[in-house]
Amino acid sequence: MIDQLSWKVGGQQGEGIDSTGEIFAMALNRLGYYLYSYRHFSSRIKGGHTNNKIRVSTKQTRSISDDLDILVAFDQETIDVNIHEMRDGGVVIGDAKFNPVVPEGSKVRLFSVPFTEIANELGTSLMKNMVAIGATSAVLDLPAEAYTEVVEEIFLRKGAKVVEKNMEAIKRGAAYFTEAAGGPLAGFQLNKADGQKRMFMIGNDAIALGFVAGGVRFMSAYPITPASEIMEYLIKKLPQFGGTVIQTEDEIAAATMAIGANYAGVRTVTSSAGPGLSLMMESIGLAGMTETPLVIVDTQRGGPSTGLPTKQEQSDLMAMIYGTHGEIPKVVMAPSTAEEAFYDAVEALNIAEEYQCPVILLTDLQLSLGKQSVEPLDFGKVEIRRGTLDLNAELPEVEGGYFKRYEVTESGVSPRVIPGMKNGIHHVTGVEHDETGKPSEVAGNRLKQMDKRLRKLKNLTFNTPVVKYTPNEEADLLLVGFNSTRGVIEEIIPRLEAEGLKVNHAHLRLIHPFPLKEMKELVDSAKKVAVIENNATGQLANILKMNLGSHEKIESILKYDGNPFLPSEVFNKCKELV
Numbered sequence: 224m225i226d227q228l229s230w231k232v233g234g235q236q237g238e239g240i241d242s243t244g245e246i247f248a249m250a251l252n253r254l255g256y257y258l259y260s261y262r263h264f265s266s267r268i269k270g271g272h273t274n275n276k277i278r279v280s281t282k283q284t285r286s287i288s289d290d291l292d293i294l295v296a297f298d299q300e301t302i303d304v305n306i307h308e309m310r311d312g313g314v315v316i317g318d319a320k321f322n323p324v325v326p327e328g329s330k331v332r333l334f335s336v337p338f339t340e341i342a343n344e345l346g347t348s349l350m351k352n353m354v355a356i357g358a359t360s361a362v363l364d365l366p367a368e369a370y371t372e373v374v375e376e377i378f379l380r381k382g383a384k385v386v387e388k389n390m391e392a393i394k395r396g397a398a399y400f401t402e403a404a405g406g407p408l409a410g411f412q413l414n415k416a417d418g419q420k421r422m423f424m425i426g427n428d429a430i431a432l433g434f435v436a437g438g439v440r441f442m443s444a445y446p447i448t449p450a451s452e453i454m455e456y457l458i459k460k461l462p463q464f465g466g467t468v469i470q471t472e473d474e475i476a477a478a479t480m481a482i483g484a485n486y487a488g489v490r491t492v493t494s495s496a497g498p499g500l501s502l503m504m505e506s507i508g509l510a511g512m513t514e515t516p517l518v519i520v521d522t523q524r525g526g527p528s529t530g531l532p533t534k535q536e537q538s539d540l541m542a543m544i545y546g547t548h549g550e551i552p553k554v555v556m557a558p559s560t561a562e563e564a565f566y567d568a569v570e571a572l573n574i575a576e577e578y579q580c581p582v583i584l585l586t587d588l589q590l591s592l593g594k595q596s597v598e599p600l601d602f603g604k605v606e607i608r609r610g611t612l613d614l615n616a617e618l619p620e621v622e623g624g625y626f627k628r629y630e631v632t633e634s635g636v637s638p639r640v641i642p643g644m645k646n647g648i649h650h651v652t653g654v655e656h657d658e659t660g661k662p663s664e665v666a667g668n669r670l671k672q673m674d675k676r677l678r679k680l681k682n683l684t685f686n687t688p689v690v691k692y693t694p695n696e697e698a699d700l701l702l703v704g705f706n707s708t709r710g711v712i713e714e715i716i717p718r719l720e721a722e723g724l725k726v727n728h729a730h731l732r733l734i735h736p737f738p739l740k741e742m743k744e745l746v747d748s749a750k751k752v753a754v755i756e757n758n759a760t761g762q763l764a765n766i767l768k769m770n771l772g773s774h775e776k777i778e779s780i781l782k783y784d785g786n787p788f789l790p791s792e793v794f795n796k797c798k799e800l801v
Contacts, residue, residue: 224414226281229288230359232352233274233305234297236265243295243352244275247359249373251279252423252596255416259710260594261287261787266448266532272300281414285560285595285710289791292411293362295355296323297338306331314408316358316400318351334358334403341395350392357396364407367394422597426590429561429597430520431456433568434492436605440466441491443480445473448532449588450494450522474499478506478519485516486651488614488641490572494520497539498529504546507581509653511551514629514637514676516575516582523587523706525785534785535588537706538758540766543583544735552580552635552679555735559690559709561597563732564590569605570686577610578679579639585734587757589707589787612639618646625649625659631671635679680736688733689741692716698727700801701749705731705763708755708788715794724801731763737770751800752777755793759783 232243241262248258259278265271278288291308294301296317302325309315311330317323319337336358338351353374360367370393378385401407431453434442440461444454458468471477477493484491495503500521510517523539525531543555554574558564567584575582618626618640628649630637637658640647650660655672657663690709700719702712709730719726729745731738746752746767754764754777761779768774780796782788 224412225410226414227284227288228279228292228363228411228413229276229290230279230293230295231274231276231291231305231308232295232297232355233272233301235269236267236271236273237269238297239349239352240273240275240297243355244277246352246370246373246377247356248277248423248594250365250370251416252421253372254369255418255420256280256413257283257421257596258423258594259284259286259596261589262592264533272304274301274305279413281416283596284714285707286714286790287787289789293359295359297351297355299323312410314362314411316355316362318355332408334400336396336399336403338396341399342392345388345392345395350389353389353392354396354399357393357398358400360393361397361400361404362408362411364412367397421599423594424561424597425452425592425594426558426561426564426586427452427522427592428456429564430494430568430584430586430591431460432600433565434572435460435464436565436602437569437572438490438607439492439572440464441484441489442466442468442493443471443477443484443491444468444493445471445477445495445499447474447496447499449524449591450496450499450520452591453494453520474502475506478503478517479509481519482506482510482513482515482517485575486513486641488612490576492518492520492572494522496522496524496532497526497542500539500542500546504548507553508547508549508551510581511547511549511553511676512653512655513651514579514639516572516579518571518575518582518584520584520586522591523585525783531785533588535707535787536757536783536785537587537708538760538762538783539585540705540734540758540762543585544766550673550677552578552676553735554578554580554582554680554683554733555585556582557585557705557732557734559590559704559706559730559732561590561595562600565600566604567732569607573606573608574683574685576612577608578636578683579610580679585706587706593707610639611636612641614641614644616640616644618644620646623659625661627658628660629656629672629675630658631675634682635675635677637675683736685733685738688731688738689745690730690732691741691745692728693745695725695727696748697725698749699725699751700727700797701745701752702726702728702755702797703731703752703763703767704755705734708757711788711790711793712755714790715797718790718794719797722798734763734766737766739770742767743771746771746773746776750776753780753797753800754778755780755788757782757787
């Protein structure tokens with residue numbers, strides 16, 4: 224019996240690869256296993272190789288594995304592309320339709336199962352994925368009944384007959400494999416899971432759920448990979464709470480519409496990826512100058528330009544901090560798990576309103592689209608804070624008739640009103656202005672308004688700006704990352720400790736303003752610092768150097784080929800550093 228197993232299904236986009244992985248994972252999730260899945264897919268609607276690699280474990284896991292135990296192939300390309308991941312003794316299950324072969328000398332066991340033929344016998348080739356799931360179940364020695372609940376949930380709306388046919392496909396696939404293999408295969412059966420109920424969701428859905436819980440009632444956005452699922456989720460959910468989503472003509476319209484809605488007092492968000500954020504930069508500056516709350520999700524992907532729209536990268540970091548022309552207060556948050564994505568989505572809304580500034584919720588493709596087990600969320604932790612905005616306030620009459628919307632205050636945060644509030648009339652403009660919003664180019668006023676805006680964030684409070692693992696007062700190696708690299712870093716720490724190394728870990732959840740105190744203590748107490756990130760120029764490492772110095776001890780471990788880090792890659796690079 225084993226505690227974890229890695230499974231992958233592959234084929235051409237559009238032939239049910241995603242649904243195969245989804246049904247397999249959902250069934251194991253219902254049994255109480257921890258899961259982590261990562262999809263490789265092409266930048267097209269149909270055609271091109273795609274695969275879904277799913278890690279199943281009795282313990283929490285947040286990264287893809289180095290090797291592969293079981294490969295389900297719907298075409299020969301799947302075998303050719305993925306065979307290098309197979310461990311010795313692993314199993315390849317291929318559709319007999321394409322006469323699967325493995326390279327000569329491969330130490331894997333190949334089973335040719337007639338997915339398509341069995342499915343056709345049952346009435347439609349579309350059920351070949353269910354036959355494949357059945358064959359997999361035989362390898363794991365799972366009964367077909369483990370899939371009943373999931374199959375009913377997906378297909379019952381099409382009728383009981385469809386459910387029956389799909390269950391029959393699973394049973395026939397399992398029976399064929401069992402006969403071909405001569406019984407269950409040793410070494411592939413998982414230890415029993417804890418049976419606990421957990422959600423199984425992508426980071427984008429966690430963010431969208433956080434927005435709903437946090438009071439968002441309007442979203443303006445333009446669809447773009449890998450951010451579109453946020454908009455798609457809210458299109459379904461917001462109308463149930465009196466809200467709505469508008470698909471705009473472009474990202475410029477999305478950002479400016481979000482600014483307008485926030486100005487009117489509605490909690491509003493938008494989301495995009497790198498190319499869209501480039502278009503939003505002027506609007507982000509407008510939100511900073513007008514001190515209007517604005518929450519934007521940036522799901523990083525491979526760039527520049529169209530780049531690698533369906534591949535992993537973390538190369539927007541500098542742009543998100545410094546991309547806006549001029550100088551404005553801005554907050555950049557970077558959740559590293561789906562749970563954090565949910566809670567940080569709520570907190571982004573609160574911070575945007577409390578400090579009246581743009582907040583960027585930075586994720587990456589692996590976090591946004593990678594599906595993972597999520598412990599039950601605590602909605603009791605959800606708190607809505609609107610800062611100085613009080614919709615029921617009775618404003619006093621003011622001298623001159625104009626409300627000091629941009630009043631210079633010690634905290635840097637000015638009183639906020641929305642249109643229609645009695646005695647709250649003021650100017651709003653993107654040019655420099657005085658306390659009432661009236662345009663002003665007077666040098667002294669400029670200094671006062673700039674200083675006011677920029678001192679806001681000196682008082683920023685953020686719960687857990689750095690996720691720490693610090694068992695050592697002095698470490699041989701401090702591992703630093705952000706977003707989805709947390710999973711692979713956490714996985715290699717025990718392996719490095721087994722080598723006799725003292726290892727600490729700091730994962731940045733708040734990147735800007737930079738958590739200077741927390742990071743300085745950790746960097747100063749480490750002999751060497753390894754910054755793990757998916758880009759070519761070491762952007763996070765450079766931010767550490769800009770804020771902390773310590774150039775001589777900070778090293779980069781980089782990967783920018785479009786694929787996430789594998790545990791062995793980071794482990795080997797860390798060993799080289801020390």
